[in-house]
Amino acid sequence: MPLQPPAIEDPVVLARYPFLPQANPAIKAHMEANEIDLESLVDTDWLDAVRVRARVRLVESVVSKDIDVTTSVDIHTPYGQMVECLSFLYAMVTVCASFDERLLARWAEGEASRADHLWGRIEQIDSFQRLAETYLSDIRMGEDGHWEVPVIDFIEICPKISGSYWRLPNRPLHNGWVTLSPASSENSQERLSRLLKERIRVQLIEECRSRMDLMDEEFAGRMAEEVGRVVSQLQHQASTEVSFTSTDEGDWPPCMQEITTQLTQSVNVNHVGRVFLASMSRVIGLTVDEAQAFFVNAPDYSADTTRYQLTHVFENEYTPAGCPKLQINACCPVSRGDVKSNLCNKEWMDHPLKYLRARQRAKHREEQAAASAPTETDQTPQ
Numbered sequence: 001m002p003l004q005p006p007a008i009e010d011p012v013v014l015a016r017y018p019f020l021p022q023a024n025p026a027i028k029a030h031m032e033a034n035e036i037d038l039e040s041l042v043d044t045d046w047l048d049a050v051r052v053r054a055r056v057r058l059v060e061s062v063v064s065k066d067i068d069v070t071t072s073v074d075i076h077t078p079y080g081q082m083v084e085c086l087s088f089l090y091a092m093v094t095v096c097a098s099f100d101e102r103l104l105a106r107w108a109e110g111e112a113s114r115a116d117h118l119w120g121r122i123e124q125i126d127s128f129q130r131l132a133e134t135y136l137s138d139i140r141m142g143e144d145g146h147w148e149v150p151v152i153d154f155i156e157i158c159p160k161i162s163g164s165y166w167r168l169p170n171r172p173l174h175n176g177w178v179t180l181s182p183a184s185s186e187n188s189q190e191r192l193s194r195l196l197k198e199r200i201r202v203q204l205i206e207e208c209r210s211r212m213d214l215m216d217e218e219f220a221g222r223m224a225e226e227v228g229r230v231v232s233q234l235q236h237q238a239s240t241e242v243s244f245t246s247t248d249e250g251d252w253p254p255c256m257q258e259i260t261t262q263l264t265q266s267v268n269v270n271h272v273g274r275v276f277l278a279s280m281s282r283v284i285g286l287t288v289d290e291a292q293a294f295f296v297n298a299p300d301y302s303a304d305t306t307r308y309q310l311t312h313v314f315e316n317e318y319t320p321a322g323c324p325k326l327q328i329n330a331c332c333p334v335s336r337g338d339v340k341s342n343l344c345n346k347e348w349m350d351h352p353l354k355y356l357r358a359r360q361r362a363k364h365r366e367e368q369a370a371a372s373a374p375t376e377t378d379q380t381p382q
């Protein structure tokens with residue numbers, strides 16, 4: 001991302017997209033002009049409208065992982081601009097005070113998805129370009145009327161997006177520029193908005209994490225009631241969505257365990273990781289329903305799409321990827337040094353299915369040894 005984003009000063013634009021780095025001075029100005037600080041934002045009566053709007057933002061992101069693109073707040077008035085900007089800040093502070101990674105992932109996904117929807121429809125090319133330039137090192141319109149982005153931005157962002165469209169070999173590339181051609185009933189601008197969504201999400205998560213580091217206990221305690229409300233909403237949502245499989249997780253290879261954990265925490269697992277999990281689920285005898293339960297917390301989860309893709313993997317009997325492919329696609333925690341595993345460090349280990357078989361053999365031997373071990377009665381002298 002550019003260190004110095006392009007100037008955006010239109011108060012309507014800043015209220016509509018308060019997550020923009022350029023909106024920080026506007027949020028600060030609203031607070032100074034109204035003599036508001038973070039403490040007063042929590043309990044001052046006349047700021048109730050701000051808190052109500054923030055709760056709507058949070059609940060929408062938790063329940064639907066998306067924030068309604070329409071708002072009842074009139075952002076063409078100074079009051080509406082203040083409510084929209086401060087509600088964003090209050091929602092962010094609530095997320096930070098929760099210290100809950102799942103809530104953080106859901107909220108960031110909701111805010112970023114909202115931008116994705118809105119930006120894809122912006123009619124003024126100049127306005128859209130300025131927003132895009134906030135998140136990309138450069139951008140240009142190609143001769144064919146399609147947006148192009150530097151390959152360095154594309155390869156940094158695309159691993160987080162599923163689908164063959166986002167793989168570099170499938171994109172036209174000229175002199176270091178990648179063309180975002182229309183596809184999947186989306187035009188070039190909508191495709192670029194999808195790319196930008198990833199940078200917005202990452203930027204929001206990074207900002208929240210640094211705020212969490214700075215948050216003191218006393219302030220987090222003042223937010224406890226607000227946090228409790230939204231976290232219980234999240235837990236309720238998760239309990240209605242997730243039904244876990246009875247398979248023995250202890251035998252799963254670390255890569256599979258990590259991918260399922262990441263999905264549970266709403267981390268956006270890449271395409272290779274998702275296909276691997278789907279094919280492993282089939283191989284170890286899970287049903288499509290059980291495999292689907294792994295994905296319900298994915299930030300871009302859609303029940304119909306997931307079922308379609310899982311059915312495709314199951315019906316075509318996809319074989320799970322081997323260790324080298326998982327390693328180069330950042331799906332192997334052992335290759336990153338995150339997990340110590342004796343089995344994975346063996347020279348012959350080149351496939352997660354070998355890990356499973358080795359675990360099963362070891363378990364079988366342990367069970368046999370336990371069965372043949374002398375019991376207390378056997379050892380009693382006659």
Ligand code: SF4
Pocket residue numbers: 253254255256322323326327331332333334335344349350351352355
């Ligand atoms: S070494 Fe293979 S089995 Fe082990 S975690 Fe990595 S990819 Fe999975």
